[in-house]
Amino acid sequence: MGLVNRILGPFLLLLPDNNRIQRIWKIAQIDFKKRYYNDSFGVLWALINPFFRISIYYFVFKTIMNVQIENYALFLFNGIIMYGTFGEVTKGGMNLLQAKGYLIETIKFDITDLYISHSISVLIGFFYNILAYLLISVITGVALTWYVLLLPFILINVLMIGVGIGFILSVLKIYFKDIKHIWDLLLLAGFWVSGIFFNSEVLFEKYPVFVYANPLVGIIQHTRNLLLFGKGLDPMLASINLLHGIIFLVIGYIIFSKYSKKALEKI
Amino acid sequence: MAKKNRKKVHKRKNKHSTFDEKARFRTKDKISTQNDQLKTKKNASNSEKPKQNPLKNQAEVNSKNFEKARRNTPVNQQEDSIHISEPLNSQSQNRKEVVLSVKNVSKTFEIREKRVDTLREYVYNLFRKDNKKKTIQALKDVNFEVIKGEKFGIIGHNGSGKSTLLRCLIGSLEPNKGYEIEHKGRIMKLALGAGFDPNITARENIYLNGSILGLSFKKIGNLVDSILSYAELEDFIDTPVKFYSAGMRSRLAFAIAIHSEAEIYLFDEFFGGVGDVGFQRKSNQAFTETFIDNKTVVMVSHNLNLIKAVCDRAIVLNKGEQIGPFKSEVAIEKYLQVFNETSEKPPEKKKINNRKHSADVINDGSSQNLIFSTDIGRSEYMKLRQSLSPSVATTQYGITDINGIKIGHFDINLETKTDLCISGFALTQELNIKSSAHSIILRLNEEKFYKVNCDLKTPYLSKRLGINIHEKIGFKINISVKDLKEKNNSIKFDIISSDLTSILNPLKKWNLKYKQ
Numbered sequence: 001m002g003l004v005n006r007i008l009g010p011f012l013l014l015l016p017d018n019n020r021i022q023r024i025w026k027i028a029q030i031d032f033k034k035r036y037y038n039d040s041f042g043v044l045w046a047l048i049n050p051f052f053r054i055s056i057y058y059f060v061f062k063t064i065m066n067v068q069i070e071n072y073a074l075f076l077f078n079g080i081i082m083y084g085t086f087g088e089v090t091k092g093g094m095n096l097l098q099a100k101g102y103l104i105e106t107i108k109f110d111i112t113d114l115y116i117s118h119s120i121s122v123l124i125g126f127f128y129n130i131l132a133y134l135l136i137s138v139i140t141g142v143a144l145t146w147y148v149l150l151l152p153f154i155l156i157n158v159l160m161i162g163v164g165i166g167f168i169l170s171v172l173k174i175y176f177k178d179i180k181h182i183w184d185l186l187l188l189a190g191f192w193v194s195g196i197f198f199n200s201e202v203l204f205e206k207y208p209v210f211v212y213a214n215p216l217v218g219i220i221q222h223t224r225n226l227l228l229f230g231k232g233l234d235p236m237l238a239s240i241n242l243l244h245g246i247i248f249l250v251i252g253y254i255i256f257s258k259y260s261k262k263a264l265e266k267i
Numbered sequence: 268m269a270k271k272n273r274k275k276v277h278k279r280k281n282k283h284s285t286f287d288e289k290a291r292f293r294t295k296d297k298i299s300t301q302n303d304q305l306k307t308k309k310n311a312s313n314s315e316k317p318k319q320n321p322l323k324n325q326a327e328v329n330s331k332n333f334e335k336a337r338r339n340t341p342v343n344q345q346e347d348s349i350h351i352s353e354p355l356n357s358q359s360q361n362r363k364e365v366v367l368s369v370k371n372v373s374k375t376f377e378i379r380e381k382r383v384d385t386l387r388e389y390v391y392n393l394f395r396k397d398n399k400k401k402t403i404q405a406l407k408d409v410n411f412e413v414i415k416g417e418k419f420g421i422i423g424h425n426g427s428g429k430s431t432l433l434r435c436l437i438g439s440l441e442p443n444k445g446y447e448i449e450h451k452g453r454i455m456k457l458a459l460g461a462g463f464d465p466n467i468t469a470r471e472n473i474y475l476n477g478s479i480l481g482l483s484f485k486k487i488g489n490l491v492d493s494i495l496s497y498a499e500l501e502d503f504i505d506t507p508v509k510f511y512s513a514g515m516r517s518r519l520a521f522a523i524a525i526h527s528e529a530e531i532y533l534f535d536e537f538f539g540g541v542g543d544v545g546f547q548r549k550s551n552q553a554f555t556e557t558f559i560d561n562k563t564v565v566m567v568s569h570n571l572n573l574i575k576a577v578c579d580r581a582i583v584l585n586k587g588e589q590i591g592p593f594k595s596e597v598a599i600e601k602y603l604q605v606f607n608e609t610s611e612k613p614p615e616k617k618k619i620n621n622r623k624h625s626a627d628v629i630n631d632g633s634s635q636n637l638i639f640s641t642d643i644g645r646s647e648y649m650k651l652r653q654s655l656s657p658s659v660a661t662t663q664y665g666i667t668d669i670n671g672i673k674i675g676h677f678d679i680n681l682e683t684k685t686d687l688c689i690s691g692f693a694l695t696q697e698l699n700i701k702s703s704a705h706s707i708i709l710r711l712n713e714e715k716f717y718k719v720n721c722d723l724k725t726p727y728l729s730k731r732l733g734i735n736i737h738e739k740i741g742f743k744i745n746i747s748v749k750d751l752k753e754k755n756n757s758i759k760f761d762i763i764s765s766d767l768t769s770i771l772n773p774l775k776k777w778n779l780k781y782k783q
Binding site for chain 2: 019022023027030033034102103104105106107108109175176177178261262264265266
């Protein structure tokens with residue numbers, strides 16, 4: 001944990017003396033810590049992991065399969081970390097009510113804090129990934145543009161969708177345990193159709209409706225635009241994605257606030 | 268807070284200008300107007316005493332405890348002090364700040380005969396007719412109000428809805444529609460083995476719990492050391508909580524609770540023989556000292572002694588139905604009545620009655636120790652527990668290991684003419700102990716003598732002592748005895764009166780003599 005504290009400790013000082021923010025931060029920190037084995041070297045894994053993955057992609061797709069798309073390893077990694085973030089937010093959110101049951105049972109507080117905390121802990125993971133990505137893209141000579149600064153917008157968009165779905169899933173999970181497997185399947189399907197392995201501009205020309213219906217296609221496309229192609233956002237697609245985010249978040253929150261108490265009975 | 272107080276004072280001004288002065292000193296809002304004069308004086312001296320960290324107090328606690336109990340007694344004693352329902356007290360009601368109000372809380376659970384908790388089963392269940400819905404009414408229209416600083420008890424059998432009620436209060440269960448639960452300040456529930464993430468260290472758990480309870484990191488940072496030393500866990504700061512024993516966890520929970528700024532505490536069977544004697548003593552001190560004064564406590568316990576000692580009022584839950592609230596002693600009586608009605612009488616009761624021996628113990632001021640010898644064999648012991656119930660009920664017992672010496676302790680609640688409680692027996696001889704994870708069975712070795720140190724403790728005495736000091740104060744113990752002539756198998760009760768720290772405190776040296 002030493003490393004995380006050293007890297008993120010300074011942020012702590014920036015936090016206002018607001019109890020709610022501190023609480024959210026603490027839960028996020030513990031969440032992240034638990035995922036990476038609780039020690040300095042464990043956090044190192046968070047950095048080693050993305051490097052290793054990019055190397056593998058490079059080796060398999062560039063050297064063995066000889067894919068012609070430029071910077072294919074980075075291209076792939078781009079989509080995968082964004083989709084991974086989405087997956088983690090939804091999967092983690094799904095388990096939150098059960099995983100944090102011990103707190104809900106003991107102290108009265110706003111349960112939605114847990115979801116915010118979880119998103120933050122996922123963001124910390126994303127931070128490591130993007131760090132590795134940027135390092136490699138500098139090494140391999142990919143020019144970075146100021147468009148990178150728009151990345152937080154995409155991230156917020158992903159989190160909105162993810163948390164909204166997480167709200168719904170966490171309630172469903174208590175009623176139906178096997179929703180976990182179903183969601184795994186859906187995530188897997190999404191992995192192959194959201195334009196992670198191919199340039200979704202093809203998809204966009206052929207089936208624009210599909211691109212608008214599946215916000216992840218746009219999000220992954222945008223991530224690539226910002227990080228790899230040095231392009232900006234497509235205003236039409238971006239606003240539709242944002243609309244997706246708002247709809248998911250609102251519907252998720254309504255379902256959550258209506259049924260979470262009832263669901264908690266069953267824990 | 269200051270604003271609130273001012274407001275209240277203002278309100279009172281309109282009704283009773285005489286209350287203005289007193290309001291400043293008010294810590295407990297529960298006495299009637301008759302008692303006000305007395306109370307104000309006492310609280311004046313109270314409020315001058317600076318609030319201290321419970322840790323710092325420890326040295327002083329022993330002596331203070333004594334005083335404290337005496338100080339509190341008139342409050343506990345006032346017969347007519349806290350009957351909210353009585354219209355007589357409407358004046359004093361205005362002065363009470365209701366911290367927790369519970370209205371129309373009912374809870375029904377829907378249960379199917381066969382579990383349906385996967386999507387597959389759900390679909391399957393649509394086509395199945397044999398899986399009937401059952402509704403279980405866990406709570407039926409529960410209403411009560413808890414005043415700031417009050418200790419409120421909830422008693423009832425297993426499955427009578429006590430824990431459901433607490434879950435409703437903490438918000439992890441939502442009662443049926445039409446309910447109203449209002450509370451001021453943060454609520455924390457203390458139950459055995461709950462509230463901690465097992466995979467993180469004690470320090471992290473303190474931060475986690477503390478921040479949820481409304482403490483800033485700065486404050487927690489200042490408190491961590493004193494929390495850990497209070498819980499006696501300094502050596503295990505960075506050990507994941509999963510390696511803690513149940514006792515250590517509850518110690519940690521209590522230490523956090525006592526340092527945190529929660530205002531309402533829900534105790535769900537929290538004081539149940541966990542934690543060694545030393546820590547129990549400590550937590551009891553906390554109850555008699557600073558902790559108890561300003562904090563509101565809702566306590567669920569099967570330990571009637573504890574309820575009687577700590578709680579001002581209590582309700583009885585009988586299959587989800589509320590009886591009360593009454594003063595705690597009355598509530599216990601009601602509970603025991605309900606218990607009599609619902610429990611079937613054991614068939615061996617007749618046999619025991621045949622062998623019943625009653626001993627009047629009279630305080631005649633002549634002898635130092637009450638020594639009455641009786642045979643309580645292994646089997647008799649269990650029967651004793653049964654036959655003593657409910658008028659004399661053993662409510663709690665446990666075993667602690669201190670430096671290799673095993674100490675068994677159990678509480679006996681005696682119903683006497685004078686509300687006398689005897690609690691905190693300690694069996695200090697060798698015991699045959701059979702213990703499983705959650706229950707401990709005491710088996711007395713028939714061959715040996717047991718010295719039972721009995722702490723006589725009661726807060727209820729002082730007033731009656733004032734009245735009855737010249738009279739003989741007696742109490743009656745009914746004990747089923749196998750054979751009185753075998754005096755080798757005997758139990759001696761040494762009654763020690765001073766320097767005892769427990770929830771109840773002895774106020775007088777008792778000189779008791781056994782009379783046959």
